[in-house]
Amino acid sequence: MARIDGIKEQRREKLREMRGQGIDPYPHRYHRSHTNKEAIALFKRGDDSPVSLAGRIVACRAMGKATFIDLRDSSGKIQAYFRSDLLSDKHDLLKQCDVGDIIGVSGKVFRTHSGEITLKVADFTLLSKSLQPLPEKWHGLTDVEKRYRQRYLDLISNEEVGRIFAVRSRAIAAVRRFLDGRGFIEVETPVLHHAAGGALARPFTTHHHALDQDLYLRIATELYLKRLIIGGLDRVYEIGRIFRNEGISTKHNPEFTMMESYEAYADYNDVMAMVEEMVSYVAKRVLRKTKVSFGENTIDFAPPWRRITLQNAIKEGCDIDFLEHADDHSLRNAIRKQGLDVDESPSWAKLVDKLISNFVEPNLIQPTFVMDYPVELSPLAKRKPESERLVERFEAFAGGMEIANAFTELNDPIEQRERFREQDRLRALLGDEEAERVDEDFLVALEHGMPPTGGLGLGIDRLVMLLTDQHSIREVILFPQLRTK
RNA sequence: GGGCCGCUAGCUCAAUGGUAGAGCAACUGACUCUUAAUCAGUAGGUUGCAGGUUCGAAUCCUGUGCGGCUCACCA
Numbered sequence: 247m248a249r250i251d252g253i254k255e256q257r258r259e260k261l262r263e264m265r266g267q268g269i270d271p272y273p274h275r276y277h278r279s280h281t282n283k284e285a286i287a288l289f290k291r292g293d294d295s296p297v298s299l300a301g302r303i304v305a306c307r308a309m310g311k312a313t314f315i316d317l318r319d320s321s322g323k324i325q326a327y328f329r330s331d332l333l334s335d336k337h338d339l340l341k342q343c344d345v346g347d348i349i350g351v352s353g354k355v356f357r358t359h360s361g362e363i364t365l366k367v368a369d370f371t372l373l374s375k376s377l378q379p380l381p382e383k384w385h386g387l388t389d390v391e392k393r394y395r396q397r398y399l400d401l402i403s404n405e406e407v408g409r410i411f412a413v414r415s416r417a418i419a420a421v422r423r424f425l426d427g428r429g430f431i432e433v434e435t436p437v438l439h440h441a442a443g444g445a446l447a448r449p450f451t452t453h454h455h456a457l458d459q460d461l462y463l464r465i466a467t468e469l470y471l472k473r474l475i476i477g478g479l480d481r482v483y484e485i486g487r488i489f490r491n492e493g494i495s496t497k498h499n500p501e502f503t504m505m506e507s508y509e510a511y512a513d514y515n516d517v518m519a520m521v522e523e524m525v526s527y528v529a530k531r532v533l534r535k536t537k538v539s540f541g542e543n544t545i546d547f548a549p550p551w552r553r554i555t556l557q558n559a560i561k562e563g564c565d566i567d568f569l570e571h572a573d574d575h576s577l578r579n580a581i582r583k584q585g586l587d588v589d590e591s592p593s594w595a596k597l598v599d600k601l602i603s604n605f606v607e608p609n610l611i612q613p614t615f616v617m618d619y620p621v622e623l624s625p626l627a628k629r630k631p632e633s634e635r636l637v638e639r640f641e642a643f644a645g646g647m648e649i650a651n652a653f654t655e656l657n658d659p660i661e662q663r664e665r666f667r668e669q670d671r672l673r674a675l676l677g678d679e680e681a682e683r684v685d686e687d688f689l690v691a692l693e694h695g696m697p698p699t700g701g702l703g704l705g706i707d708r709l710v711m712l713l714t715d716q717h718s719i720r721e722v723i724l725f726p727q728l729r730t731k
Numbered sequence: 732g733g734g735c736c737g738c739u740a741g742c743u744c745a746a747u748g749g750u751a752g753a754g755c756a757a758c759u760g761a762c763u764c765u766u767a768a769u770c771a772g773u774a775g776g777u778u779g780c781a782g783g784u785u786c787g788a789a790u791c792c793u794g795u796g797c798g799g800c801u802c803a804c805c806a
Contacts, residue, residue, distance in 0.1 A: 312763035382742035596806040
Protein backbone atom coordinates (compact mmCIF):
# COMPACT_ATOMS: atom_id res chain seq x y z
CA MET A 247 0.00 0.00 0.00
CA ALA A 248 1.34 3.38 -0.94
CA ARG A 249 1.96 5.69 1.95
CA ILE A 250 -0.62 8.22 0.83
CA ASP A 251 -3.32 5.56 0.78
CA GLY A 252 -2.38 4.71 4.35
CA ILE A 253 -2.70 8.31 5.47
CA LYS A 254 -6.05 8.72 3.75
CA GLU A 255 -7.30 5.45 5.25
CA GLN A 256 -6.21 6.55 8.73
CA ARG A 257 -8.11 9.80 8.37
CA ARG A 258 -11.22 8.08 7.07
CA GLU A 259 -11.03 5.78 10.06
CA LYS A 260 -10.93 8.82 12.40
CA LEU A 261 -13.95 10.15 10.55
CA ARG A 262 -15.85 6.92 11.13
CA GLU A 263 -14.89 6.92 14.81
CA MET A 264 -16.12 10.48 15.26
CA ARG A 265 -19.40 9.75 13.58
CA GLY A 266 -19.69 6.72 15.86
CA GLN A 267 -19.36 9.08 18.82
CA GLY A 268 -22.15 11.25 17.47
CA ILE A 269 -19.84 14.02 16.27
CA ASP A 270 -20.67 15.71 12.97
CA PRO A 271 -17.33 16.28 11.22
CA TYR A 272 -18.95 18.72 8.77
CA PRO A 273 -21.36 20.89 10.78
CA HIS A 274 -23.42 23.54 9.01
CA ARG A 275 -22.49 26.67 10.94
CA TYR A 276 -20.11 28.23 13.35
CA HIS A 277 -20.29 31.71 14.75
CA ARG A 278 -16.95 33.42 14.88
CA SER A 279 -16.76 36.71 16.71
CA HIS A 280 -13.42 37.93 15.36
CA THR A 281 -10.73 37.19 12.82
CA ASN A 282 -7.37 36.09 14.22
CA LYS A 283 -5.94 39.50 13.53
CA GLU A 284 -8.83 41.26 15.22
CA ALA A 285 -8.52 39.03 18.29
CA ILE A 286 -4.83 39.89 18.62
CA ALA A 287 -5.58 43.61 18.19
CA LEU A 288 -8.31 43.38 20.82
CA PHE A 289 -5.90 41.82 23.32
CA LYS A 290 -3.25 44.43 22.61
CA ARG A 291 -5.80 47.10 23.48
CA GLY A 292 -6.16 45.44 26.88
CA ASP A 293 -9.53 43.82 26.23
CA ASP A 294 -9.61 40.17 27.24
CA SER A 295 -13.27 39.39 26.54
CA PRO A 296 -13.89 35.89 25.27
CA VAL A 297 -13.63 35.46 21.51
CA SER A 298 -14.47 32.70 19.10
CA LEU A 299 -12.17 32.14 16.15
CA ALA A 300 -12.05 29.72 13.25
CA GLY A 301 -9.46 28.53 10.80
CA ARG A 302 -7.24 25.74 9.58
CA ILE A 303 -4.82 23.90 11.85
CA VAL A 304 -1.44 24.44 10.18
CA ALA A 305 0.80 23.15 12.96
CA CYS A 306 0.34 21.08 16.08
CA ARG A 307 2.64 20.66 19.08
CA ALA A 308 1.17 18.13 21.49
CA MET A 309 2.77 17.56 24.86
CA GLY A 310 0.71 15.06 26.74
CA LYS A 311 -1.94 17.00 28.57
CA ALA A 312 -1.17 20.30 26.83
CA THR A 313 -1.33 21.03 23.11
CA PHE A 314 -0.46 24.09 21.06
CA ILE A 315 -1.75 24.55 17.56
CA ASP A 316 -1.27 27.26 14.98
CA LEU A 317 -4.61 28.33 13.57
CA ARG A 318 -4.70 30.22 10.30
CA ASP A 319 -7.46 32.26 8.79
CA SER A 320 -7.22 34.76 5.94
CA SER A 321 -6.21 37.52 8.37
CA GLY A 322 -3.22 35.61 9.76
CA LYS A 323 -2.11 33.09 12.33
CA ILE A 324 -2.85 32.78 16.01
CA GLN A 325 -1.64 30.18 18.47
CA ALA A 326 -4.22 28.25 20.47
CA TYR A 327 -3.47 26.50 23.75
CA PHE A 328 -5.42 23.43 24.83
CA ARG A 329 -5.20 21.99 28.38
CA SER A 330 -6.87 18.72 29.21
CA ASP A 331 -8.01 19.99 32.62
CA LEU A 332 -9.92 22.81 30.90
CA LEU A 333 -11.42 20.61 28.21
CA SER A 334 -12.02 17.29 30.00
CA ASP A 335 -13.56 14.88 27.47
CA LYS A 336 -12.92 17.13 24.51
CA HIS A 337 -9.20 16.58 24.78
CA ASP A 338 -9.80 13.16 23.26
CA LEU A 339 -11.47 14.79 20.28
CA LEU A 340 -8.37 16.91 19.83
CA LYS A 341 -6.35 13.72 19.43
CA GLN A 342 -8.50 12.84 16.47
CA CYS A 343 -7.79 16.20 14.83
CA ASP A 344 -5.04 16.56 12.25
CA VAL A 345 -3.02 19.31 10.72
CA GLY A 346 -5.23 20.49 7.87
CA ASP A 347 -8.53 20.26 9.75
CA ILE A 348 -10.69 23.33 10.11
CA ILE A 349 -11.87 24.05 13.63
CA GLY A 350 -13.56 26.74 15.66
CA VAL A 351 -12.11 27.67 19.05
CA SER A 352 -13.37 29.94 21.80
CA GLY A 353 -11.87 31.29 25.00
CA LYS A 354 -9.83 34.19 26.27
CA VAL A 355 -6.63 35.53 24.77
CA PHE A 356 -3.50 35.68 26.93
CA ARG A 357 0.25 35.94 26.55
CA THR A 358 2.45 32.87 27.05
CA HIS A 359 5.67 32.90 29.08
CA SER A 360 7.62 33.21 25.86
CA GLY A 361 5.50 36.23 24.91
CA GLU A 362 3.26 34.89 22.18
CA ILE A 363 -0.32 36.10 22.11
CA THR A 364 -2.38 32.92 22.38
CA LEU A 365 -5.98 31.81 22.74
CA LYS A 366 -6.58 29.66 25.82
CA VAL A 367 -9.20 27.29 24.52
CA ALA A 368 -12.32 26.85 26.66
CA ASP A 369 -14.23 25.04 23.92
CA PHE A 370 -13.66 23.96 20.38
CA THR A 371 -15.58 22.43 17.48
CA LEU A 372 -14.46 20.49 14.44
CA LEU A 373 -15.78 22.35 11.41
CA SER A 374 -14.33 20.30 8.57
CA LYS A 375 -12.25 17.15 8.64
CA SER A 376 -9.39 17.04 6.14
CA LEU A 377 -8.70 13.70 4.47
CA GLN A 378 -5.55 14.71 2.60
CA PRO A 379 -2.14 15.55 4.07
CA LEU A 380 -0.74 19.05 3.63
CA PRO A 381 2.67 19.75 2.10
CA GLU A 382 5.66 19.92 4.37
CA LYS A 383 5.54 22.76 6.88
CA TRP A 384 9.04 24.15 6.61
CA HIS A 385 9.79 24.22 2.88
CA GLY A 386 6.16 24.60 1.84
CA LEU A 387 5.15 23.53 -1.64
CA THR A 388 7.85 24.31 -4.19
CA ASP A 389 6.89 22.10 -7.13
CA VAL A 390 5.81 24.78 -9.62
CA GLU A 391 3.49 22.53 -11.55
CA LYS A 392 1.70 21.40 -8.43
CA ARG A 393 1.52 25.00 -7.16
CA TYR A 394 -0.39 26.02 -10.28
CA ARG A 395 -2.53 22.92 -10.65
CA GLN A 396 -3.50 22.86 -6.98
CA ARG A 397 -3.32 26.55 -6.16
CA TYR A 398 -5.25 26.00 -2.92
CA LEU A 399 -2.27 24.03 -1.59
CA ASP A 400 0.03 26.85 -2.68
CA LEU A 401 -2.13 29.35 -0.81
CA ILE A 402 -2.26 27.19 2.31
CA SER A 403 1.46 26.48 2.51
CA ASN A 404 3.03 29.63 1.03
CA GLU A 405 1.71 32.73 2.75
CA GLU A 406 3.42 35.16 0.36
CA VAL A 407 1.28 33.84 -2.50
CA GLY A 408 -1.83 35.15 -0.78
CA ARG A 409 -0.17 38.53 -0.48
CA ILE A 410 0.46 38.69 -4.24
CA PHE A 411 -3.22 38.18 -4.93
CA ALA A 412 -4.17 40.70 -2.28
CA VAL A 413 -1.98 43.23 -4.12
CA ARG A 414 -3.66 42.27 -7.35
CA SER A 415 -7.07 42.91 -5.86
CA ARG A 416 -6.03 46.25 -4.39
CA ALA A 417 -4.41 47.31 -7.67
CA ILE A 418 -7.58 46.66 -9.65
CA ALA A 419 -9.62 48.49 -7.01
CA ALA A 420 -7.20 51.44 -7.29
CA VAL A 421 -7.54 51.53 -11.09
CA ARG A 422 -11.33 51.66 -10.70
CA ARG A 423 -11.12 54.36 -8.06
CA PHE A 424 -8.81 56.47 -10.23
CA LEU A 425 -11.03 56.23 -13.31
CA ASP A 426 -14.28 56.66 -11.38
CA GLY A 427 -12.76 59.79 -9.85
CA ARG A 428 -12.21 61.17 -13.33
CA GLY A 429 -15.80 60.69 -14.38
CA PHE A 430 -15.35 57.43 -16.29
CA ILE A 431 -18.14 54.91 -16.09
CA GLU A 432 -17.45 51.21 -15.99
CA VAL A 433 -19.27 49.11 -18.57
CA GLU A 434 -19.54 45.48 -19.60
CA THR A 435 -19.47 44.55 -23.26
CA PRO A 436 -19.86 41.13 -24.89
CA VAL A 437 -17.22 38.44 -24.53
CA LEU A 438 -18.71 36.52 -27.44
CA HIS A 439 -18.02 38.42 -30.66
CA HIS A 440 -19.25 37.90 -34.19
CA ALA A 441 -15.98 39.36 -35.48
CA ALA A 442 -12.87 39.30 -33.34
CA GLY A 443 -11.59 42.85 -33.72
CA GLY A 444 -9.76 45.58 -31.88
CA ALA A 445 -6.38 43.89 -31.87
CA LEU A 446 -4.09 41.84 -34.04
CA ALA A 447 -4.37 38.37 -32.58
CA ARG A 448 -5.68 34.91 -33.28
CA PRO A 449 -9.04 34.34 -31.60
CA PHE A 450 -10.58 31.30 -29.94
CA THR A 451 -13.61 30.17 -31.85
CA THR A 452 -16.79 28.64 -30.52
CA HIS A 453 -20.28 27.93 -31.74
CA HIS A 454 -23.70 28.98 -30.59
CA HIS A 455 -26.14 26.17 -31.19
CA ALA A 456 -29.48 28.03 -31.07
CA LEU A 457 -28.19 30.71 -33.45
CA ASP A 458 -26.21 28.12 -35.38
CA GLN A 459 -23.40 30.63 -35.73
CA ASP A 460 -19.70 30.60 -35.04
CA LEU A 461 -18.61 33.08 -32.43
CA TYR A 462 -15.23 34.31 -31.22
CA LEU A 463 -14.01 35.02 -27.72
CA ARG A 464 -12.99 38.65 -27.64
CA ILE A 465 -9.37 39.61 -28.30
CA ALA A 466 -10.07 43.20 -27.18
CA THR A 467 -12.93 45.33 -25.95
CA GLU A 468 -12.02 48.24 -28.22
CA LEU A 469 -14.70 48.17 -30.90
CA TYR A 470 -17.61 47.88 -28.46
CA LEU A 471 -16.27 50.63 -26.22
CA LYS A 472 -15.97 52.90 -29.25
CA ARG A 473 -19.62 52.22 -30.07
CA LEU A 474 -20.38 53.61 -26.60
CA ILE A 475 -18.30 56.72 -27.29
CA ILE A 476 -20.36 57.14 -30.46
CA GLY A 477 -23.47 56.76 -28.31
CA GLY A 478 -22.37 59.69 -26.20
CA LEU A 479 -20.85 57.97 -23.17
CA ASP A 480 -17.84 60.23 -23.22
CA ARG A 481 -15.70 58.40 -20.69
CA VAL A 482 -15.97 54.63 -20.49
CA TYR A 483 -13.79 51.80 -19.32
CA GLU A 484 -13.96 48.06 -18.97
CA ILE A 485 -11.79 45.71 -16.94
CA GLY A 486 -12.15 42.27 -18.32
CA ARG A 487 -10.81 38.99 -19.49
CA ILE A 488 -9.33 38.89 -22.98
CA PHE A 489 -8.62 35.67 -24.88
CA ARG A 490 -5.87 35.24 -27.43
CA ASN A 491 -5.11 31.92 -29.05
CA GLU A 492 -1.36 32.35 -29.08
CA GLY A 493 1.78 31.14 -27.41
CA ILE A 494 2.16 30.76 -23.66
CA SER A 495 5.23 32.30 -22.02
CA THR A 496 6.33 34.03 -18.84
CA LYS A 497 4.61 37.14 -20.21
CA HIS A 498 1.61 35.57 -21.97
CA ASN A 499 -1.38 33.58 -20.79
CA PRO A 500 -4.14 32.70 -23.29
CA GLU A 501 -6.62 34.51 -21.08
CA PHE A 502 -5.54 37.68 -19.34
CA THR A 503 -7.01 40.83 -17.89
CA MET A 504 -7.01 44.14 -19.66
CA MET A 505 -8.34 47.54 -18.74
CA GLU A 506 -9.43 49.57 -21.74
CA SER A 507 -10.60 53.15 -21.48
CA TYR A 508 -11.88 55.64 -24.04
CA GLU A 509 -12.17 59.34 -23.52
CA ALA A 510 -13.90 61.65 -25.99
CA TYR A 511 -12.17 64.92 -26.80
CA ALA A 512 -8.80 63.57 -25.65
CA ASP A 513 -5.80 62.60 -27.75
CA TYR A 514 -2.84 60.35 -27.10
CA ASN A 515 -0.97 63.08 -25.26
CA ASP A 516 -3.80 63.36 -22.77
CA VAL A 517 -3.86 59.59 -22.41
CA MET A 518 -0.10 59.55 -21.80
CA ALA A 519 -0.51 62.00 -18.94
CA MET A 520 -3.36 59.92 -17.55
CA VAL A 521 -1.37 56.66 -17.68
CA GLU A 522 1.59 57.99 -15.74
CA GLU A 523 -0.72 59.51 -13.14
CA MET A 524 -2.85 56.38 -12.91
CA VAL A 525 0.02 53.93 -12.51
CA SER A 526 1.78 56.05 -9.91
CA TYR A 527 -1.55 56.49 -8.11
CA VAL A 528 -2.06 52.72 -8.10
CA ALA A 529 1.47 52.10 -6.79
CA LYS A 530 0.95 54.63 -4.03
CA ARG A 531 -2.40 53.21 -2.99
CA VAL A 532 -1.22 49.62 -3.07
CA LEU A 533 2.37 49.93 -1.83
CA ARG A 534 2.40 53.46 -0.39
CA LYS A 535 5.28 54.39 -2.66
CA THR A 536 6.04 54.91 -6.33
CA LYS A 537 9.37 53.05 -6.31
CA VAL A 538 9.29 49.28 -6.63
CA SER A 539 11.99 46.62 -6.73
CA PHE A 540 11.86 44.56 -9.88
CA GLY A 541 14.61 41.95 -10.02
CA GLU A 542 17.89 43.79 -9.69
CA ASN A 543 16.30 47.11 -10.66
CA THR A 544 14.33 49.76 -8.86
CA ILE A 545 11.52 51.17 -10.99
CA ASP A 546 10.08 54.58 -10.19
CA PHE A 547 6.57 55.19 -11.47
CA ALA A 548 6.45 58.83 -10.41
CA PRO A 549 5.61 61.14 -13.35
CA PRO A 550 6.83 62.35 -15.69
CA TRP A 551 7.86 59.22 -17.55
CA ARG A 552 10.44 59.35 -20.26
CA ARG A 553 9.04 59.99 -23.74
CA ILE A 554 10.82 58.89 -26.89
CA THR A 555 9.71 58.36 -30.46
CA LEU A 556 9.77 54.85 -31.82
CA GLN A 557 12.21 56.05 -34.46
CA ASN A 558 14.69 57.22 -31.80
CA ALA A 559 14.07 54.25 -29.53
CA ILE A 560 15.04 51.86 -32.31
CA LYS A 561 18.02 54.00 -33.24
CA GLU A 562 19.11 53.88 -29.62
CA GLY A 563 18.83 50.12 -29.55
CA CYS A 564 20.44 49.15 -32.83
CA ASP A 565 21.33 52.20 -34.90
CA ILE A 566 18.67 51.56 -37.54
CA ASP A 567 16.38 54.36 -38.72
CA PHE A 568 13.30 52.45 -39.79
CA LEU A 569 11.92 55.47 -41.63
CA GLU A 570 14.98 55.60 -43.85
CA HIS A 571 14.45 51.98 -44.84
CA ALA A 572 11.04 52.44 -46.36
CA ASP A 573 10.59 49.00 -47.90
CA ASP A 574 10.94 45.51 -46.54
CA HIS A 575 13.97 44.70 -48.68
CA SER A 576 15.99 47.63 -47.43
CA LEU A 577 14.97 47.16 -43.80
CA ARG A 578 15.72 43.44 -43.92
CA ASN A 579 19.24 44.15 -45.15
CA ALA A 580 19.80 46.73 -42.42
CA ILE A 581 18.66 44.23 -39.77
CA ARG A 582 20.93 41.54 -41.18
CA LYS A 583 23.84 43.97 -40.90
CA GLN A 584 23.08 44.09 -37.17
CA GLY A 585 23.69 40.37 -37.05
CA LEU A 586 20.06 39.41 -36.52
CA ASP A 587 18.81 36.48 -38.54
CA VAL A 588 15.63 37.19 -40.52
CA ASP A 589 14.14 35.17 -43.33
CA GLU A 590 12.49 36.51 -46.48
CA SER A 591 8.84 36.31 -45.51
CA PRO A 592 8.25 39.08 -42.92
CA SER A 593 6.60 42.23 -44.18
CA TRP A 594 8.07 45.66 -43.47
CA ALA A 595 5.69 46.10 -40.55
CA LYS A 596 6.65 42.74 -39.06
CA LEU A 597 10.30 43.69 -39.35
CA VAL A 598 9.64 46.90 -37.40
CA ASP A 599 7.87 44.86 -34.77
CA LYS A 600 10.86 42.56 -34.59
CA LEU A 601 13.11 45.55 -34.01
CA ILE A 602 10.88 46.69 -31.17
CA SER A 603 10.84 43.34 -29.42
CA ASN A 604 14.58 42.78 -29.86
CA PHE A 605 16.10 46.22 -29.40
CA VAL A 606 13.57 48.38 -27.62
CA GLU A 607 11.36 46.43 -25.22
CA PRO A 608 14.06 44.57 -23.22
CA ASN A 609 16.01 47.79 -22.59
CA LEU A 610 13.16 49.85 -21.20
CA ILE A 611 13.30 49.21 -17.48
CA GLN A 612 12.18 52.61 -16.21
CA PRO A 613 8.67 53.59 -17.32
CA THR A 614 8.88 54.91 -20.87
CA PHE A 615 6.42 56.04 -23.50
CA VAL A 616 7.44 55.02 -26.99
CA MET A 617 5.55 57.19 -29.45
CA ASP A 618 4.53 57.33 -33.10
CA TYR A 619 4.18 53.93 -34.69
CA PRO A 620 3.95 52.94 -38.36
CA VAL A 621 0.41 52.99 -39.69
CA GLU A 622 0.75 49.41 -40.95
CA LEU A 623 1.03 48.21 -37.32
CA SER A 624 -1.93 50.23 -36.12
CA PRO A 625 -5.10 49.83 -38.20
CA LEU A 626 -7.31 51.59 -35.62
CA ALA A 627 -5.11 54.60 -34.86
CA LYS A 628 -5.26 58.05 -36.37
CA ARG A 629 -2.43 59.31 -38.55
CA LYS A 630 -0.18 62.10 -37.35
CA PRO A 631 -1.22 65.29 -39.15
CA GLU A 632 2.27 65.84 -40.57
CA SER A 633 3.04 62.27 -41.52
CA GLU A 634 1.56 59.75 -43.93
CA ARG A 635 3.42 56.84 -42.40
CA LEU A 636 3.04 57.34 -38.66
CA VAL A 637 0.09 57.29 -36.31
CA GLU A 638 -0.53 58.96 -32.97
CA ARG A 639 0.10 55.87 -30.92
CA PHE A 640 2.23 55.07 -27.90
CA GLU A 641 3.15 52.00 -25.96
CA ALA A 642 4.23 52.21 -22.33
CA PHE A 643 7.06 49.96 -21.22
CA ALA A 644 8.44 49.15 -17.78
CA GLY A 645 10.61 46.35 -16.47
CA GLY A 646 11.31 45.31 -20.06
CA MET A 647 7.62 44.64 -20.71
CA GLU A 648 4.89 46.38 -22.65
CA ILE A 649 2.24 47.39 -20.13
CA ALA A 650 0.03 49.76 -22.12
CA ASN A 651 -0.94 50.61 -25.67
CA ALA A 652 -2.87 53.72 -26.65
CA PHE A 653 -3.73 55.96 -29.52
CA THR A 654 -5.69 58.83 -30.82
CA GLU A 655 -8.51 56.81 -32.30
CA LEU A 656 -9.18 56.77 -36.00
CA ASN A 657 -12.65 58.28 -36.39
CA ASP A 658 -12.76 58.76 -40.16
CA PRO A 659 -15.08 55.95 -41.32
CA ILE A 660 -13.85 56.06 -44.91
CA GLU A 661 -10.24 55.66 -43.92
CA GLN A 662 -11.14 53.01 -41.33
CA ARG A 663 -12.83 50.99 -44.05
CA GLU A 664 -9.72 51.26 -46.21
CA ARG A 665 -7.50 50.19 -43.32
CA PHE A 666 -9.69 47.14 -42.69
CA ARG A 667 -9.54 46.31 -46.40
CA GLU A 668 -5.79 46.52 -46.31
CA GLN A 669 -5.73 44.14 -43.33
CA ASP A 670 -8.04 41.81 -45.19
CA ARG A 671 -5.76 41.93 -48.21
CA LEU A 672 -2.74 41.06 -46.05
CA ARG A 673 -4.64 38.22 -44.47
CA ALA A 674 -5.51 36.76 -47.86
CA LEU A 675 -2.00 37.38 -49.14
CA LEU A 676 0.03 36.11 -46.20
CA GLY A 677 -2.51 33.85 -44.59
CA ASP A 678 -2.08 36.05 -41.56
CA GLU A 679 -4.47 34.72 -38.94
CA GLU A 680 -3.91 37.75 -36.78
CA ALA A 681 -4.83 40.53 -39.16
CA GLU A 682 -7.73 42.77 -38.18
CA ARG A 683 -11.01 41.64 -39.72
CA VAL A 684 -13.58 43.90 -41.36
CA ASP A 685 -16.32 44.62 -38.88
CA GLU A 686 -19.17 46.02 -40.92
CA ASP A 687 -21.35 46.70 -37.92
CA PHE A 688 -18.59 48.76 -36.33
CA LEU A 689 -18.06 50.71 -39.56
CA VAL A 690 -21.76 51.62 -39.65
CA ALA A 691 -21.39 52.88 -36.07
CA LEU A 692 -18.36 54.97 -37.06
CA GLU A 693 -20.28 56.44 -39.96
CA HIS A 694 -22.66 57.99 -37.46
CA GLY A 695 -19.75 60.08 -36.21
CA MET A 696 -17.31 59.41 -33.38
CA PRO A 697 -15.81 62.40 -31.59
CA PRO A 698 -12.04 62.75 -31.46
CA THR A 699 -11.11 60.17 -28.83
CA GLY A 700 -8.11 58.90 -26.91
CA GLY A 701 -8.13 55.18 -26.15
CA LEU A 702 -6.01 53.01 -23.89
CA GLY A 703 -5.35 49.36 -23.15
CA LEU A 704 -3.53 48.53 -19.91
CA GLY A 705 -2.28 45.03 -19.11
CA ILE A 706 -3.43 44.38 -15.55
CA ASP A 707 -1.46 41.15 -15.10
CA ARG A 708 1.80 42.76 -16.12
CA LEU A 709 1.15 45.76 -13.91
CA VAL A 710 0.67 43.37 -11.00
CA MET A 711 3.91 41.60 -11.94
CA LEU A 712 5.71 44.92 -11.60
CA LEU A 713 4.05 45.75 -8.28
CA THR A 714 4.87 42.34 -6.79
CA ASP A 715 8.33 41.74 -8.31
CA GLN A 716 7.13 38.62 -10.09
CA HIS A 717 8.75 37.64 -13.35
CA SER A 718 6.26 35.09 -14.62
CA ILE A 719 2.65 35.99 -15.42
CA ARG A 720 1.62 32.64 -13.93
CA GLU A 721 2.57 33.97 -10.51
CA VAL A 722 -0.10 36.68 -10.72
CA ILE A 723 -2.86 34.55 -12.28
CA LEU A 724 -4.52 32.20 -9.79
CA PHE A 725 -5.11 29.38 -12.25
CA PRO A 726 -2.77 29.77 -15.23
CA GLN A 727 -3.42 27.67 -18.30
CA LEU A 728 -1.64 24.30 -18.27
CA ARG A 729 -2.00 21.22 -20.40
CA THR A 730 -4.23 18.61 -18.76
CA LYS A 731 -2.30 15.68 -17.42
C1' G B 732 8.08 23.86 -32.98
C1' G B 733 13.87 23.88 -31.43
C1' G B 734 17.58 23.80 -27.34
C1' C B 735 18.74 23.06 -22.19
C1' C B 736 16.99 21.30 -17.43
C1' G B 737 13.67 18.66 -14.08
C1' C B 738 10.27 14.45 -12.66
C1' U B 739 12.70 9.30 -6.58
C1' A B 740 7.81 8.12 -0.17
C1' G B 741 2.08 12.77 0.98
C1' C B 742 5.89 17.13 0.98
C1' U B 743 11.29 18.82 0.71
C1' C B 744 15.47 16.42 -0.98
C1' A B 745 19.80 12.35 -1.17
C1' A B 746 21.70 8.11 -3.74
C1' U B 747 26.45 8.52 -11.16
C1' G B 748 26.04 1.17 -12.99
C1' G B 749 26.31 -2.80 -7.44
C1' U B 750 21.19 -3.76 -0.87
C1' A B 751 16.59 2.92 -3.05
C1' G B 752 17.87 6.63 1.92
C1' A B 753 17.10 11.14 5.20
C1' G B 754 14.15 15.25 7.28
C1' C B 755 9.14 16.76 7.79
C1' A B 756 4.19 14.61 7.70
C1' A B 757 1.70 9.76 9.40
C1' C B 758 1.19 5.76 13.24
C1' U B 759 2.46 3.85 18.68
C1' G B 760 4.36 5.50 23.41
C1' A B 761 6.41 9.54 27.05
C1' C B 762 5.74 14.68 28.24
C1' U B 763 0.62 20.64 31.34
C1' C B 764 4.19 27.21 28.27
C1' U B 765 5.39 24.70 23.10
C1' U B 766 6.40 27.37 18.58
C1' A B 767 10.79 23.90 12.53
C1' A B 768 8.75 21.41 20.27
C1' U B 769 11.69 17.25 22.24
C1' C B 770 12.67 11.90 23.13
C1' A B 771 11.94 6.43 21.91
C1' G B 772 9.87 3.17 18.39
C1' U B 773 6.80 1.61 13.77
C1' A B 774 5.18 1.70 8.97
C1' G B 775 5.38 3.59 4.11
C1' G B 776 8.57 3.05 -2.97
C1' U B 777 5.52 0.73 -10.29
C1' U B 778 12.37 6.06 -9.05
C1' G B 779 6.63 10.08 -14.66
C1' C B 780 5.49 6.15 -18.53
C1' A B 781 7.12 2.40 -22.42
C1' G B 782 11.04 -0.07 -24.53
C1' G B 783 16.40 -1.20 -24.93
C1' U B 784 21.75 -2.10 -23.32
C1' U B 785 23.87 -4.88 -19.09
C1' C B 786 25.28 -10.40 -14.85
C1' G B 787 23.02 -6.01 -12.61
C1' A B 788 19.66 0.41 -14.31
C1' A B 789 16.79 5.75 -10.27
C1' U B 790 21.64 6.16 -12.78
C1' C B 791 23.46 4.62 -19.66
C1' C B 792 20.50 4.62 -24.65
C1' U B 793 15.74 5.32 -27.55
C1' G B 794 10.84 6.90 -27.53
C1' U B 795 7.04 9.34 -24.93
C1' G B 796 4.04 12.39 -21.05
C1' C B 797 3.96 16.65 -17.88
C1' G B 798 6.49 20.95 -16.15
C1' G B 799 10.38 24.98 -15.94
C1' C B 800 13.78 28.30 -18.52
C1' U B 801 15.01 29.98 -23.29
C1' C B 802 14.83 30.77 -28.64
C1' A B 803 11.43 30.87 -32.61
C1' C B 804 6.34 31.91 -33.72
C1' C B 805 3.03 35.78 -32.18
C1' A B 806 2.76 42.38 -38.36
